[in-house]
Amino acid sequence: MALLPILRYPDPKLHRVAAPVAAVDAGIRKLVADMAETMYEAPGIGLAATQVGALVRVIVIDVTEDKTGLRALINPEILERIGEQVCEEGCLSVPGIYEKVARAERVRVAALNTEGERFEFEAEGLLAVCVQHEIDHLDGKVFVDYLSPLKQGRIKAKLAKRARVTA
Numbered sequence: 001m002a003l004l005p006i007l008r009y010p011d012p013k014l015h016r017v018a019a020p021v022a023a024v025d026a027g028i029r030k031l032v033a034d035m036a037e038t039m040y041e042a043p044g045i046g047l048a049a050t051q052v053g054a055l056v057r058v059i060v061i062d063v064t065e066d067k068t069g070l071r072a073l074i075n076p077e078i079l080e081r082i083g084e085q086v087c088e089e090g091c092l093s094v095p096g097i098y099e100k101v102a103r104a105e106r107v108r109v110a111a112l113n114t115e116g117e118r119f120e121f122e123a124e125g126l127l128a129v130c131v132q133h134e135i136d137h138l139d140g141k142v143f144v145d146y147l148s149p150l151k152q153g154r155i156k157a158k159l160a161k162r163a164r165v166t167a
């Protein structure tokens with residue numbers, strides 16, 4: 001296992017669309033294991049391959065308190081969206097920034113597991129938010145993209161300033 005570096009907004013790679021996984025092989029299973037380790041270490045409740053610079057459709061999620069609910073989703077798709085919820089979101093690629101985003105309250109999701117088998121599940125609440133946030137990453141979208149241009153500008157300035165101070 002290995003910890004992977006996480007790209008920071010506004011890295012242009014975060015805005016590229018990830019390619020579907022053609023075959024769930026040992027390379028993909030290694031990516032899933034490394035992404036899970038990276039997510040837990042961060043710590044975060046989800047991570048998309050795009051965030052570690054791998055432009056393939058792979059996400060890991062664990063919204064449980066005790067970290068016993070790891071889910072790996074390969075080529076995930078949202079089949080149905082129901083209702084609406086507004087949640088304060090954060091992102092490991094946009095550290096220290098938290099803003100409200102409107103998402104579906106419930107989603108029906110299809111994906112492949114690490115054996116390459118298709119499965120479906122229904123998610124609500126925080127798990128539904130996280131699935132939508134992660135699939136957005138695979139489509140080149142960061143939660144900041146939903147905010148007003150004014151807020152986006154302020155966030156970019158804040159991160160740029162922080163990068164200068166930290167350098």
Ligand code: GNR
Pocket residue numbers: 043044045046047048051087088089090091092093129130133134137
């Ligand atoms: O760790 C994370 N927390 C979080 C909180 C509210 C809504 C979404 C998230 S996902 C984020 C990890 C991350 O950046 N995944 O891409």
Ligand code: NI
Pocket residue numbers: 090091092093133137
């Ligand atoms: Ni994120």
